[in-house]
Amino acid sequence: MTVTIYDVAREAGVSMATVSRVVNNNPNVKPQTRKKVFEAIERLGYRPNAVARGLASKKTTTVGVVIPDIANAIFAEVARGIEDIANMYHYNIILCNADKRKDKEIRVINTLLEKQVDGLLFMGGAVTEEHVQAFKTSNVPIVLCATTDEKSTIPSVDIDHEAAAFDAVNRLIQEGHTSIAMISGTLQDPANGYARYQGYKRAIEEAGLPYREEFVRVGNYKYESGIDAMQYFLDLNERPTAIFSATDEMAIGAIHCIQDAGLNVPEDVSVISVDNSRISSMVRPLLTTVAQPMYDIGAVSMRLLTKLMKKETVENAKVTLPHELITRRSVTGPKGK
Structure with a gap:
């Protein structure tokens, strides 16, 4: 049988109102009475009904x-x-x-x-x-x-996802890269997808570099889609020298695809991303990334x-x-x- 507030009151020899005040931390209860109620609660294993309390308080x-x-x-x-x-x-x-x-x-x-x-x-x-x-x-x-x-x-x-992506791509530009590809999230996603794509595009255009549609692939944020996108870039006649990934997980897929092709990161292809998840410091080489708090x-x-x-x-x-x-x-x- 479920233990009720009535059972606690009878066990402690007090009124149900007193038990209610103790349970709800009302200060208007004598220490000795409060102790007696808590002892009764412990003996009986009473648990206040949160649903009932919520209905009463509307919270x-x-x-x-x-x-x-x-x-x-x-x-x-x-x-x-x-x-x-x-x-x-x-x-x-x-x-x-x-x-x-x-x-x-x-x-x-x-x-x-x-x-x-x-x-x-x-x-x-x-x-x-x-x-x-x-x-x-x-x-x-x-x-x-x-x-x-x-x-x-x-x-x-x-x-500011656009600014985060801009800073990441601008770092690649500062290193001297002019052929920079992006592994994007879905462009229907306003933050990880579209905003980061806009940051990539703005950095490319402000540096006076040509925007190339074949240098953008849409992934699904997963490791496997990073591999697929990177394989596509490697198969191009003119492959990019740097990759900006919208997420760490896709970036790590790209790194592993580059390495499986017998190439090195960053000597052959640089990789940068956004997130700074724990896995960014577990992959080798350690991943340069923009940290979200x-x-x-x-x-x-x-x-x-x-x-x-x-x-x-x-x-x-x-x-x-x-x-x-x-x-x-x-x-x-x-x-x-």
């Missing part, structure tokens, strides 16, 4: 988090930042994996809202009109985490959401965190220069 102290790929170390780091701040402010997390599929993202958003979460953090790719419509049905705050909406109307925390993105997103949930004043609901170029060993000047 569940629960936040829903939609994550694109729970197996990706980048998103795991974001989730860690979210969890740490959530614990600090006494919120529980419901983490849902959406597999980077729009239909599943919409379904998960609606499921979390039906569970009466107090707020929602959305990590995903493109924020489409369907997403916006799902958000509009909510009466709780929503923060976009590591992504933004096209019109910048929804609170968000992210980096993924933990901070998660932590700042959760802090922004707590302010919105508590109806505190928020001066800036669109937060852009800084990125940093991490120089390692996968980039050098082209051969013969």
Whole structure:
């Protein structure tokens, strides 16, 4: 049988109101009485009914988090930042994996809202009109985490992805490269895809280099797509001397493809990317990459959401965190220069 607040009150010899005050940390309880109630709770194994408390207070102290790929170390780091701040402010997390599929993202958003979460953090790719419509049905705050909406109307925390890509490609240009190819994410993805592609293109054009369509291949963020794209570049009559990859995982696929072809990185082909995930310092040569502060993105997103949930004043609901170029060993000047 489930132990109820009535059972605890009878065991401790106090009223149910007194037990409720103890459970809810009300200071208006004598220390001796509080001790007696806690001892009764421990003996009986009583657990407060969070659902019932939520119905009474209209708060569940629960936040829903939609994550694109729970197996990706980048998103795991974001989730860690979210969890740490959530614990600090006494919120529980419901983490849902959406597999980077729009239909599943919409379904998960609606499921979390039906569970009466107090707020929602959305990590995903493109924020489409369907997403916006799902958000509009909510009466709780929503923060976009590591992504933004096209019109910048929804609170968000992210980096400037175009600037990050520009800095990465500009580093290759500074090393003397003029034949620079890109392994892009899907261009329907506003951040990892389109914005980073725009940064690549802007760096090429501002350096006075020709933009070549055959030097851009679209991948799916996975290691295998990095291999496929790199094989395509190696098969060109005029292959590039440097590769900019939209993500570390695709960059490592490219590095391994180059090495399998009997070539060396960076002597034959330089490789640079964006993310600075843990694997960027595990591959050989060590990968030069632009670091996203993924933990901070998660932590700042959760802090922004707590302010919105508590109806505190928020001066800036669109937060852009800084990125940093991490120089390692996968980039050098082209051969013969």
